[in-house]
Amino acid sequence: MKYLLSSAVAVALVIALILGNTSSARAQSEITLIAPGGIRAAIEQLIPGFERKTGRKVKATFGSGLGTKQQVARGEPFDVPIVQPPYPEVLASGHVVPSSATPLASVAVGVAVRQGAPKPDISTPEAVKRMLLAANSISYPNAARGAAAGVSFNETLKQLGIAEQMQPKLKPAQGGAGAMAAVAKGEVEIGLTFLSEMSEPGITVVGPLPPEISTPTRLVGFVSSHAKDPIAAKALLDYLSSPEAAAVYTAQGMQPGR
Numbered sequence: 001m002k003y004l005l006s007s008a009v010a011v012a013l014v015i016a017l018i019l020g021n022t023s024s025a026r027a028q029s030e031i032t033l034i035a036p037g038g039i040r041a042a043i044e045q046l047i048p049g050f051e052r053k054t055g056r057k058v059k060a061t062f063g064s065g066l067g068t069k070q071q072v073a074r075g076e077p078f079d080v081p082i083v084q085p086p087y088p089e090v091l092a093s094g095h096v097v098p099s100s101a102t103p104l105a106s107v108a109v110g111v112a113v114r115q116g117a118p119k120p121d122i123s124t125p126e127a128v129k130r131m132l133l134a135a136n137s138i139s140y141p142n143a144a145r146g147a148a149a150g151v152s153f154n155e156t157l158k159q160l161g162i163a164e165q166m167q168p169k170l171k172p173a174q175g176g177a178g179a180m181a182a183v184a185k186g187e188v189e190i191g192l193t194f195l196s197e198m199s200e201p202g203i204t205v206v207g208p209l210p211p212e213i214s215t216p217t218r219l220v221g222f223v224s225s226h227a228k229d230p231i232a233a234k235a236l237l238d239y240l241s242s243p244e245a246a247a248v249y250t251a252q253g254m255q256p257g258r
Contacts, residue, residue: 030057031229031236034072035082036065036148037175038107038194039219042252043082043240050239056232064175065217066146072096072224079227080236084148084217096222100234102241105249106216106258108208109152110195112183119206120190125213129160131190135169139182140192142172148217149176149193156213195253205253218258 035043040062047058063071065084072081073093082104083090090096111122111131120131132138143150150172157163171188173179176197183191184202191203194217198205208214221240227233239245246256 030059031080031232032059032061032078033080033082033236034061034063034068034076034078036068036084036219037062037177038065038084038148038196038217039082039105039254041196041199042105042245042248042254045248045252046240046245049244050236053239054232054235056235058236064141064146065148065151070146075226077224077226079224079229079233080221080240081224082219082221082240084219087220090222095225097225097230098222100221100223100237102221102237103257104219104221104240104245105254105256106218107194107196107254108211108216109149109156109192109214110198110208110253111206112180112191112193112198112200112203113189113206114183114186115202115204117189117204119204122206122209125160125210128156128209128213129162132157132160132162132166132169135190137171137188138166138169138190138192139171139173139179139188141176141179142174144172145174147175149197152214152217153192156209159213198253216255216258 043060051057069083069087069090072095073089075095091098121127140153141147141150143154157166173182176193179191179193180198180200180203182188184200195208221237223230223233249256
């Protein structure tokens with residue numbers, strides 16, 4: 001009887017040990033990342049390669065440009081935050097390692113029309129101004145919700161001197177995907193968002209806005225100061241700034257390492 005009891009206890013201990021180790025390994029293997037939507041397609045394409053190479057799992061969360069910075073500044077538990085400049089609140093929060101700052105890519109705001117529609121001339125600021133004034137309706141990510149592409153486009157309208165004039169035509173959308181869906185469905189004539197978000201079937205990408213009126217948005221990665229495994233977090237950041245990643249960024253309409 002004593003032998004059976006001892007055996008049962010031993011088996012229970014072994015099972016508990018196995019379950020504990022499995023749980024620990026699972027927790028250890030997951031690296032958490034947060035990034036703005038403008039780099040989402042590239043990150044989702046890169047994660048499987050990193051996981052295959054390292055055996056570590058990555059859990060990615062995406063949000064608006066402003067919202068992402070606010071989450072990081074609040075200290076929400078992400079191992080690798082990717083944010084867009086300026087980010088004084090992120091640095092001041094102490095939740096990232098400043099020396100780990102790694103430029104990943106930059107992305108410009110572009111113009112899209114419904115597939116089959118004529119491509120407007122956007123080669124110069126004056127041409128863009130004419131296009132916008134002639135358009136009946138324009139969709140773009142909602143700047144009021146912190147969408148970086150929307151904020152950038154609002155600045156473009158101010159530079160062109162037509163911000164007030166354009167208000168009746170503007171149709172703010174839920175993110176870049178929402179803006180492009182409106183174009184594809186024929187709900188609006190023109191759509192603007194980051195080039196990296198222009199993957200909606202049924203649209204034609206016209207191209208980026210001229211640099212004189214639209215500065216590309218940079219994306220910079222950090223290792224969090226409270227990363228569960230700083231070495232693993234740095235390994236992910238290194239992978240996201242590797243030549244392999246650069247090829248993906250380029251394919252997504254981004255400029256790597258800017």
